[in-house]
Amino acid sequence: MKLRQRRFLPNLSLLMAFDAVMRNGSVTGAAQDLSLTQSTVSRLIQSLEQQLGQPLFIRHRKRLIPTEAAHRYVRDISQALDLIQRSSMSLIANPEGGTLDLAVLPTFGTRWLAPRLPDFLSVNPGVSVNLATRFTAFSFDAERFDAVIYFGRDDWPGAVHVKLFNERYTACAAPEFLRANPVARAEDLYDLVLLQLETRLTAWADWFQGQGAGAVPIRNGMLMDQFSMMIQAAISGLGVALLPDYLAQIEIAGGRLQPILRPAVPGTGAYWLACPAARQGLKPFQVFSNWITAQIAQEFSPAIPAAER
Structure with a gap:
């Protein structure tokens, strides 16, 4: 297991203070969001800068002006905090199963997939599925999704592919x-x-x-x-x-x-289910993949010759 270096893992309170200041544009707004005093938020920001060895803000007339480094840093930090929050919520709501965050084409999701999800949930009571729509390709590294259903070819970068239907x-x-x-x-x-x-x-x-x-x-x-x-x-x-x-x-x-x-x-083209190679063995993806391919085989096979599947 890879050893994580504490120097590069600031305390959560420091990161939340930094995220709040960046979101609100001021220490005052961040303090209100976090139910802290302004002086406490300022000390947390200073502690983060000291740990990183980098200034994140320029002090000007009692105002904090974010540096370019701060703007780059907050993008990753905000995503990380969102991921921690979603994972914690999922664990509390569904301690015995898991959650699949799935990106899906809008009409396929609403007209075909959503009406069938009650069947999936009934046979997999420990697994939940969160849906969001996406029209275009995205990076699994930059987005929160565990998997995607898309139309095209089996060429999603860094992913394993399961063909659904032509x-x-x-x-x-x-x-x-x-x-x-x-x-x-x-x-x-x-x-x-x-x-x-x-x-x-x-x-x-x-x-x-x-x-x-x-x-x-x-x-x-x-x-x-x-x-x-x-x-x-x-x-x-x-x-x-x-x-x-x-x-x-x-x-x-x-x-x-x-x-x-x-x-x-x-x-020309087909519908595919894809996920990052590192996540293909996770239970939520496995059970969803098995379920949807069985649904496709049951509903589409009579109309689609085997040679075209």
């Missing part, structure tokens, strides 16, 4: 829209408004090719950043949505949208 597209539109704009062949969509996700710029080309029409440029399109927004736009009759089949089926089953031509056309 993406397949289904074009669909509101029943009223299709009554006003009948579609009998792919070419009938050429002059309609095609709703497009900004992270899937080749999706419509894949869909047209899957319908035997070849890659067709979009003439009338609306660009969106979330599938949930696209779904609502299609339900409102703004145009034709091109959705991952698992999302399309939810709206089709509810009668809000109708499929167009051949459904579930193969696209």
Whole structure:
């Protein structure tokens, strides 16, 4: 086990005083936050500077002006304090299990994952899952997450990957829209408004090719950043949505949208579960990985040929 040097591990009270001063911009505000006197906060800051051997503030007319070093230092210290707090809260709330902090794509998280989490919690009562949405890639070193569910390729830096499923597209539109704009062949969509996700710029080309029409440029399109927004736009009759089949089926089953031509056309890219290699053996990740892959196999296998999984 690596020996930690106490010189580089300041007392928690020193770090909390430093963090509070940086957050509040003054000793007065920090003292109020920490329920301490201003003189106590000032002494704690001085003790931290002495231990580090570095000035963190410039004293000017009884004010503390952070140095550039202080601005760099507080970013790491604040993250460390947040991590300690979350870990302590997790231990108190769930002493026998563990917590998985999971980053997830917004629409996948709300429309597919969240409705199934009660099943996960019922079979894993000692494990809790915290969800937050992320659109773009991030560093596990800089963020608090234990794992991420994302779309793309198995290329997340420094991570181990579990493939969930390949993406397949289904074009669909509101029943009223299709009554006003009948579609009998792919070419009938050429002059309609095609709703497009900004992270899937080749999706419509894949869909047209899957319908035997070849890659067709979009003439009338609306660009969106979330599938949930696209779904609502299609339900409102703004145009034709091109959705991952698992999302399309939810709206089709509810009668809000109708499929167009051949459904579930193969696209490019897949959904992945990834976590840092150092955390793959932790219980929360292991049980969640086993559970979600079993769910995917049960729900997706009948519609997805084995060769495409």
